[in-house]
Amino acid sequence: MEDRSxxxxxxxxxxxxxxxxxNICYQISYNQNGEYSKYxxxxxxxxxxxxxxxxxxxxxxxxxxxxxASYQSTKPRKFVEDxx
Numbered sequence: 001m002e003d004r005s006x007x008x009x010x011x012x013x014x015x016x017x018x019x020x021x022x023n024i025c026y027q028i029s030y031n032q033n034g035e036y037s038k039y040x041x042x043x044x045x046x047x048x049x050x051x052x053x054x055x056x057x058x059x060x061x062x063x064x065x066x067x068x069a070s071y072q073s074t075k076p077r078k079f080v081e082d083x084x
Contacts, residue, residue: 007021011025011065011068011069012064014028015027015028016065016068016069017039018068018069018072020072020073020075022044023044023045024041024043024045025041025042025069026042027059040058041058042057042058043056043057043059043061043066045069053073
């Protein structure tokens with residue numbers, strides 16, 4: 001059974017949220033009080049037949065965020081035993 005606790009990963013400066021299950025990265029906005037206010041899809045990652053990574057960007061994204069998302073999308077997922 002898959003451990004869902006590592007599905008979402010905050011990247012670099014907590015302004016980017018990466019969904020490891022769907023390979024989608026969101027840009028997060030905060031209000032003046034530092035509370036979450038909104039998010040929008042920044043890019044998603046797909047793979048071609050040769051397993052090459054393709055970034056489908058919807059907005060400008062810093063290279064550091066793309067590199068971290070690339071690492072997260074290929075990082076092994078945690079699994080736990082299902083005792084039921």
